[in-house]
Amino acid sequence: MTVGLFIPCYIDQFYPQVGIASLELLEKLGCEVVVPAGQTCCGQPMANTGCEQDARKNYTYFVEQYKDFDHIVMPSGSCTYHVRKHYDIIEQNEDVRRVRQNTYDISEFLLDVLKIKSLDSQFPHTVGLHQSCHGLRGLRLGTGTERVLPQESKLKQLLGMVKDLQLVALERADECCGFGGTFAINEPDISVRMGLDRIAEHEAQKVEVITAGDMSCLMHLEGLLKRQKKPIVVKHLVEILNHTEP
């Protein structure tokens, strides 16, 4: 199975290890993985700021880069959500329709397409799961606490396959971290307050590692953790799933 892997711009530049873990994990599971050399950004930063008309060229460019893949996989619920939900403003030709339909967050891809039942991974640490909002409420990777439906979570299901990992329960299971893209800059005080509150919840459960399906949330939390000189580290879900040594 050939997979077109998309590595979001900020992961490409600042967190290459997350890109590498995504690639290695998919390869381990038997996929042939290709990352187009020209890939850049899905266009979300512009669109969330109100400039989706300017982002149109990024949408068509993205489709051009990925139109030949049967499956397009991203280590990001947020970028996946953007392609699926907001690429509706460009002409819906066959390529665009297929790309939107075949774009998956990596957790969905592992569980719904590859249908994996187990993983050969090990991570002997106490972990807190931050439920990134676009994955949770946009892609419905899990049941948000607002909804009266069976409580499910793809991310928890995957973390459950990791040996020796101890997942803690948080009091506010799915509160936003306050990143929100340009919100982090436009409303810095609230953004920071939300992030610190989120960290305090994880601290109360004595976690060593905070994980999430979106590195952007973790970049925000990591920035705060480092500034406050706190010992907790952040790791993207795929870094944990790809982790094998004790």
Added chain:
Amino acid sequence: MNQHAQKAAAFIRNAERTRWHDDALWMVRSKRDTATHDIPEWEQLRELGSLVKNNVLSKLDEYLDEFEANAQKNGVQVHWAADAEEHNRIVHDILAKKKIARIVKSKSMLTEECHLNEYLIEKGIEVIDTDLGERIIQLKEEAPSHIVMPAIHLKKEEIGALFHEKLHTEKGASDPQYLTESARQHLREKFLQAQAAVTGVNFGIAETGGVVVCTNEGNADMGVHLSPVQIHCMGIEKIIPKAEHLGIFTRLLGRSATGQPITIYTSHHHRPKPGGEMHIVIVDNGRTDQLGRKDFRNSLKCIRCGACMNTCPIYRRSGGHSYGYTVPGPIGSILTPGKDLKKYSDLPFASTLCGSCSDVCPVKIDIHAQLYKWRQVIAEEGHLPAGKKKSMQMTSWLFARPKLYRMAGKWGRRMLRLLPKGLIYNRFNTWGRDRDLPEAPKESFQEWYQKNRRS
């Protein structure tokens, strides 16, 4: 910084108070969760509520005519107001005709929206709000900070000090029961003196021509029963088709608002009392404009439960006053741009688009999607802050040029590694004020990939 961000920053400066406010509202959200999880069919109930409201919005003109005809058959006088000004004039005319000088009001966000109190007081009429929270902020001369709990931003000690000054309660008293009892005694007198009662309306039933008012304190009933003249002020969107639909909404409303199975009082008013007068004032005030906006019309489904405020992580940490409008929080942020796009252009951005508001909404308004859409309108109409549009255009341009993007990334990361910290964390670096920047790696993922997989 924009207006909301500035006011939020001022609110947050008091960390202890911010925590208290956040916790208080989170408790209400938690109660809502408990109450809704008691009903296995909750999601179907939301769907039903949403469908009924969609039907109402699609035939609003017909239902309003039906409502008026049935109300008139019952001996109710129906008035139509195109805007806030006309609404206030109509209410004043009713009072002036009867030479009424004292009125009591129960909670009504519509009359807040129209600034009825100020209008009547200026004309020499005594206006007393009788909902406890509303009375508190009226005494404090403040705007409500929440649509269900208007004084949620005040602590009991502050209310004690206010009551000591205005109602002469004991100095330093903060016992809620004592303070509430004092307010009851004070209001009892006002109820007895009032010559007219004004209420809001939760639901207007087209089939019967009656209005339904939901309260927890019974103050609307007290006012209406004791006054010869009763006036009910209602937005055009409050209509529901039939009495049999009411149960859907009373089940949704109480649970969503405060986690109660139903509000303590659900009062039906159909006709004037013997010898009395009953008026219904139906108000548009911009609602028809909103109905005409395809992407935003379903914001009119709102039943004003306030659940989106209680769940909003931004509202909880910035307080209702930071929004600068009668209806704050997520729902306020999608209603206000339709009223004045430029003035409220910061509000659709006062959100991380986390989507919790849409999922708690009992009538399934896609609030976060509308926030996103208002952002597009604001940018298109040229109301983004100076420079923002330009920088977005440049970013978009860069992302369409992969080689340039990679080069810019490489140089950017190198600068971050080499420049002294003092230069990077300058006053223009808003991110870096409280947060470290991520470490800039020597190799991007793409550079690693070219070396390790393409060779």
